[in-house]
Amino acid sequence: MAGLLLRRLGQGVLVIAVLQTLTFFLVRQLPGNPFLGERKLPEHIMAQLNALYGLDQSVWVQYANYWKGILLHGDFGPSLVQEGVQVSEIIAQAFPVSLLLGVLGMLIAVLVGIPAGMLAAWWRNRWPDALLMLAAMAGICIPAFVLAPVFGLTLGQWVPGLSVAGWDDALCAVLPALTLGLVNAAYLARLTRGGMVEVLGSDFIRTARAKGCSAPRLLFVHALRSGLLPAVSYLGPAFAGLITGSFVVETCFQVPGMGLHFVNATTTRDYFLLQGLVLCYGVLIVLANAAVDVVLMWLNPRLRTAQ
């Protein structure tokens, strides 16, 4: 188990390095530059700005310097657009916001999706199943960027205290987290149903039932563990999906998280901020995948012995 984790971590380092390198070179050859504003800057000022941020050097030197900054000093560089602000400061502010939204969204997804899938599997091919799966299909087909404005227009207006934009108090997290959560809940419900249906049809469940096992015990003690496998393996990709979701949700509700900064940084060509955010995303994805691996191994003994 330790061996597998170690290998996964090694792969994670590779993933982050590849991601960082790809973004670095792709971003450097984007048309435009971070200093294009309303007014065109004179040549010599442009040259000085480039020199100040080291953008006048060759790409390879910049690349080496970037890694040196991060590995030796933990320095992500300055934001090129927001003057006098360090990328690390922006991330330090935005990360908790996105993390809170992500965790709340995941929680909603798990608390809605998995019970819904279990219920559907229990009442397979009867009306609760049909109803739940129809709802799940609708959840998959109504994307976050439709759900978000609709929530803003309906719940945001009807429920007093709910905010539809900004980030002032805890209630601001409700609608964004709900949007993020419901989209993932739909996938989780379908996967849980699939996994549970398979397990409930297996021999050991029939034996347990024949011996007079009660329904809750059957579901939660016997079936749940292996029935959850497909849903848990989806949590890794779901975590990556949360990043996509955060782009949409944070843009919609104007939440100052990493997604909003990422979208803005791509349009303003804020190289250092963009790379800092991408690095952050890479680390998060690697950690999430490792966590999912551990949970999967705990749930599925066959994975453990395969080592």
Next chain:
Amino acid sequence: MKRCYEEGHSLWRDARRRLARNRAAMGSLLLLLLVAGACFLLPLSPWVANPNEANLDNIAAACSWEHPFGTDQLGRDLLARVLYGGRISLLVGLVATLVATLVGLVYGLISGYAGGRTDALMMRTVDVLFALPFIVLVVVFSLSIEEPSRELTEYLVAATGWSRESVAPLTGLLPLFVAIGALGWLTLARMVRTQTLELKGQEFVLAARSLGLSHAAILFRHIAPNLLGTVVVYTTLAVPGMMLTESTLSFIGLGVRPPNSSWGTLIKEGADRMEVSPELLIFPALFFCITLLALNFLGDGLRDAIDPRSAKD
């Protein structure tokens, strides 16, 4: 002899029959044909207005015979905009899926057939790419090939004499096609590789080899056709995913750009003014969601038809 052949049940004939019995899938197919037909054919008729023609005397009009869906904040006919937007959305979904399918199929075939160290290397590459945050890369990648696509426009205009207006919409979409498609092939590559590994150990491949067929002939004439089911199912289920990626990008302003508009950009415009005129959000969103729904039902139906073992119950 001939009668035996006619009465045989091929995989595809069985699949077709199973699919025809699946009401949800057939309904979806019909719905899809209707939507696609409307998007691609209706604008050719005289009844649909020019989607870019502004009419400032008729801003945000309600539904009427002249403008079935009403007009937007610039007085443009919403029905026409939804239909033209649908063209772009469907086109991006289809072309990106095609790119992804081709790359994934060839990659998976080679990896599975070659085996050994080549296979290991190719699959580790896929593992690494798989762990990358897909959307982040798509954004950066599609931005970074914008310049080459603009150069391509200029080149085409100069070389062929086509008007810029007719070339620019297509080349403007190129970054999106390539970015979404080029990064969406990983799942298929894995599936194809697994099946190729299984197939290449079977007797008919051994027979083909002992007859002296080249590797390329074995791969494409004997192994690839057996993968058709997997590929068809994957493709149908991938289209909605690709359309979703495109629309998400367009929604946050990083996908389809003016003068093009897709369902994603229309939904964005609608979301911005939904308090004043909600139909600007409702109509494009309705078209988008129904198309996704139909594609998903059709994909599920195809999977159940081609591989009955995977059927849910």
